[in-house]
Amino acid sequence: MRTTGTPGRPPRQAVAELPRQVRDDLLRRLKRRGRPFTADDVKVVQPPMLKRAVSASALGNCMEWFDFGVYSYLAATLGKVFYPDASSAAQLLASFATFAAAFVVRPLGGLFFGPLGDRIGRQKVLATTMIMMACGTFMIGFIPSYATIGVAAPALLLFARMLQGFSTGGEYGGATTFIAEYSPDRHRGFLGSWLDFGTFVGYALGSALVTVLGMLLTDAEMQSWGWRVPFLLAGPLGLIGLYMRLKLEESPAFQQQLDEHDKEVAQRETSRHEFRTIFRVHWRALLVCVGLVLLYNVTNYMVTGYLPSYQTEVLGRSSTSSDLLVLSGMVWIVLLITFLGRLSDRIGRKPLYRWAAVGQIVLAVPAFLLLRQDGWTLPLCGVLILATLLAGFAAPSAATLPALFPTSVRYAAMGIGFNFSVAAFGGTTPLVTEGLVDLTGSSLVPGCYLILSGLIGLVAVHFMHESAQVPLRGSQPMVGSEEEARELITTTRELETQRRTVSSGPAPETT
Numbered sequence: 286m287r288t289t290g291t292p293g294r295p296p297r298q299a300v301a302e303l304p305r306q307v308r309d310d311l312l313r314r315l316k317r318r319g320r321p322f323t324a325d326d327v328k329v330v331q332p333p334m335l336k337r338a339v340s341a342s343a344l345g346n347c348m349e350w351f352d353f354g355v356y357s358y359l360a361a362t363l364g365k366v367f368y369p370d371a372s373s374a375a376q377l378l379a380s381f382a383t384f385a386a387a388f389v390v391r392p393l394g395g396l397f398f399g400p401l402g403d404r405i406g407r408q409k410v411l412a413t414t415m416i417m418m419a420c421g422t423f424m425i426g427f428i429p430s431y432a433t434i435g436v437a438a439p440a441l442l443l444f445a446r447m448l449q450g451f452s453t454g455g456e457y458g459g460a461t462t463f464i465a466e467y468s469p470d471r472h473r474g475f476l477g478s479w480l481d482f483g484t485f486v487g488y489a490l491g492s493a494l495v496t497v498l499g500m501l502l503t504d505a506e507m508q509s510w511g512w513r514v515p516f517l518l519a520g521p522l523g524l525i526g527l528y529m530r531l532k533l534e535e536s537p538a539f540q541q542q543l544d545e546h547d548k549e550v551a552q553r554e555t556s557r558h559e560f561r562t563i564f565r566v567h568w569r570a571l572l573v574c575v576g577l578v579l580l581y582n583v584t585n586y587m588v589t590g591y592l593p594s595y596q597t598e599v600l601g602r603s604s605t606s607s608d609l610l611v612l613s614g615m616v617w618i619v620l621l622i623t624f625l626g627r628l629s630d631r632i633g634r635k636p637l638y639r640w641a642a643v644g645q646i647v648l649a650v651p652a653f654l655l656l657r658q659d660g661w662t663l664p665l666c667g668v669l670i671l672a673t674l675l676a677g678f679a680a681p682s683a684a685t686l687p688a689l690f691p692t693s694v695r696y697a698a699m700g701i702g703f704n705f706s707v708a709a710f711g712g713t714t715p716l717v718t719e720g721l722v723d724l725t726g727s728s729l730v731p732g733c734y735l736i737l738s739g740l741i742g743l744v745a746v747h748f749m750h751e752s753a754q755v756p757l758r759g760s761q762p763m764v765g766s767e768e769e770a771r772e773l774i775t776t777t778r779e780l781e782t783q784r785r786t787v788s789s790g791p792a793p794e795t796t
Contacts, residue, residue, distance in 0.1 A: 343483030354491030387450030388712025394454020399700025419523020478626025576745025582711030641677025
């Protein structure tokens with residue numbers, strides 16, 4: 286909350302400077318409780334625990350997207366290893382279909398882990414999804430090729446991908462919920478952006494590793510054993526992530542809920558009851574969630590999942606050039622994303638989403654026109670345009686999506702909205718786009734696809750409520766220091782005085 290700590294500044298001026306959504310939220314809370322805040326009403330987050338929560342959450346995303354970057358960059362190679370009898374186009378489609386299969390089971394993971402996280406806690410579920418993801422990725426590195434065991438090879442690859450998808454269904458929704466519930470209200474956008482910072486660092490590391498292997502090894506060596514190396518690294522990474530998550534304490538918002546309600550009652554809550562509440566009471570927020578996730582993830586999977594293969598298979602660019610161009614975009618996002626997260630705390634989430642969506646509608650086709658050009662400079666400009674738009678969607682997402690739902694159903698609602706949207710629109714983007722390019726013969730189809738997602742996203746942005754600097758629904762205000770707590774308490778006293786003055790009205794005139 287943007288109160289001011291400048292010495293000597295009068296409280297009334299600080300109240301006047303509050304963003305509208307913060308003032309409205311404070312007034313609602315004051316009206317409900319009938320008194321200003323006290324020290325017991327404000328939660329001060331300890332910096333060491335906050336840093337640990339952010340780093341552990343980001344590491345899980347980093348590992349998930351390390352695997353994603355590896356699979357995206359190795360899509361053509363995996364097609365040759367597991368579908369050798371098919372044509373090159375069919376190999377790529379089959380590889381993307383196996384990739385998309387993981388997204389089919391993501392909603393099931395969300396339906397399973399979401400209610401579980403709302404009942405037994407975020408930390409326990411996140412530790413479980415961490416180890417499941419590591420096992421799924423590690424397993425891929427040991428699968429024999431089609432030449433060795435025949436049709437069982439792609440079947441095992443499909444099983445490993447579905448295990449990854451099921452665990453990931455509880456990962457992102459839980460990680461965003463966890464980090465949002467730990468973050469001070471003033472800085473939730475900045476701290477939440479570190480979650481997707483981990484996402485793109487993981488992707489960049491995975492893609493960089495594949496690029497280096499591709500430069501050092503021949504095509505025959507890559508198909509024989511080189512493709513296994515990145516997947517085998519997932520085991521040690523998973524153990525490190527599991528250790529960090531086991532060291533975490535439960536989020537303050539969830540712990541507050543257990544303090545305020547009987548723990549046994551919370552644990553007896555059935556998934557069916559929770560789902561009924563989500564769909565009956567929070568259906569508008571759920572639709573907004575689906576729209577925002579569609580906006581983010583169509584662009585996300587277009588850039589990270591489809592662009593490497595698009596450049597090699599459709600544009601005929603060398604794999605090394607293609608890999609380096611997309612890797613440049615990932616590095617740009619890593620450099621940009623936390624600055625945009627901090628910006629969303631200042632100007633709000635809605636303006637950032639809105640401008641990024643409008644930018645996508647206007648610039649998507651020009652970006653793909655630049656990608657088609659020869660040389661390095663113009664294609665790099667096209668990649669950087671798409672990467673900047675993606676950063677504009679990614680930066681505020683981890684702070685925006687959890688704020689749509691109250692604490693009691695947040696994990697489950699995020700699991701439903703996020704995973705169904707990703708499964709239906711995000712993870713299928715490489716497969717659908719490749720199919721449309723194949724069908725139409727136009728290399729500009731991906732740009733048109735991004736325009737459509739931008740238009741749908743704008744509708745979702747229109748209906749979302751601004752949540753910058755506002756406490757999460759169902760949670761007490763969160764601050765980063767005792768000084769901020771004192772400022773907030775002073776501000777609520779001033780607001781309560783103003784509220785009572787307005788409610789009582791002017792004194793009647795006497796004659």
